[in-house]
Amino acid sequence: xxxxxxxxxxxxxxxxxxxxxxxxxxxxxxxxxxxxxxxxxxxxxxxxxxxxxxxxxxxxxxxxxxxxxxxxxxxxxxxxxxxxxxxxxxxxxxxxxxxxxxxxxxxxxxxxxxxxxxxxxxxxxxxxxxxxxxxxxxxxxxxxxxxxxxxxxxxxxxxxxxxxxxxxxxxxx
Numbered sequence: 071x072x073x074x075x076x077x078x079x080x081x082x083x084x085x086x087x088x089x090x091x092x093x094x095x096x097x098x099x100x101x102x103x104x105x106x107x108x109x110x111x112x113x114x115x116x117x118x119x120x121x122x123x124x125x126x127x128x129x130x131x132x133x134x135x136x137x138x139x140x141x142x143x144x145x146x147x148x149x150x151x152x153x154x155x156x157x158x159x160x161x162x163x164x165x166x167x168x169x170x171x172x173x174x175x176x177x178x179x180x181x182x183x184x185x186x187x188x189x190x191x192x193x194x195x196x197x198x199x200x201x202x203x204x205x206x207x208x209x210x211x212x213x214x215x216x217x218x219x220x221x222x223x224x225x226x227x228x229x230x231x232x233x234x235x236x237x238x239x240x241x242x243x
Contacts, residue, residue, distance in 0.1 A: 072101045076190040078181045078215075079105055080113050081153055084196030088226045089157050092194045096166045104188055105157050105170035107150045108177040112211075115149075117142035147172070178214030186220045193223045 077092035079085040089105070096103040110116065117139055154170040161168035173180045185193050197212040212225050 072096075072099045072191045074104065074188060074190045074192075075099075075101045076104045076106060076181070076185050076188060076193045078177070078193065078195035079107050079153070079157065080196070081107075081149065082114060082196070084226065084228050085153075087228055088194050088196045089160075091224075091226055093161050093164060093166060095192075095194070096161070096168075097164055101166075101191070103161055103166050103168045104184070104190065105154050105161075105168065106181065106184055107154055107170075107172045108180045109147055109150060109172060109174040110177050112177065116146055178211040178218070181211070181215050182218045182220065190221050192221060193219055194226060195223070197225050197227060 072095065075092050075096050077088055079088055092103060092105075095101070150172050154172060158168045158170045171184070173184070181193060181195065184190070193215060195212060195215060197210075212223075216223050216225070
């Protein structure tokens with residue numbers, strides 16, 4: 071069935087759910103597991119700043135601001151590696167052969183590139199739930215991957231909680 075599963079992760083609740091489902095599937099199919107985190111300004115918690123070639127030209131930017139941004143980016147990068155190491159350790163303890171990598175760039179493109187070079191049979195990833203104008207202007211990484219992946223793609227959604235179900239029932243009345 072599946073021999074190589076690529077799990078695209080972020081530090082959100084959906085990232086944990088993607089890992090859990092990928093681990094389960096890798097375990098029952100004896101597949102190898104590759105964990106990927108893409109460093110991107112789109113991810114929640116990433117340092118919010120734009121880097122310009124000449125920071126002295128732009129008002130509010132100076133060398134101190136740039137150094138502070140670099141420190142925040144390093145912290146963000148290290149947190150991503152810690153997440154990957156923790157998930158990898160859990161998977162290895164469960165008996166699943168696991169590797170991990172953290173890359174920078176556009177998440178959709180990076181996921182597809184790694185899936186191709188690693189010869190993945192399946193990509194598992196989450197979905198933020200953007201639609202309409204938000205998807206048009208901000209893009210949808212899951213949509214990009216669905217249309218450009220060299221293999222099958224499974225999109226993971228968070229289970230709807232009982233509280234959310236109650237809110238939907240009340241709002242529909």
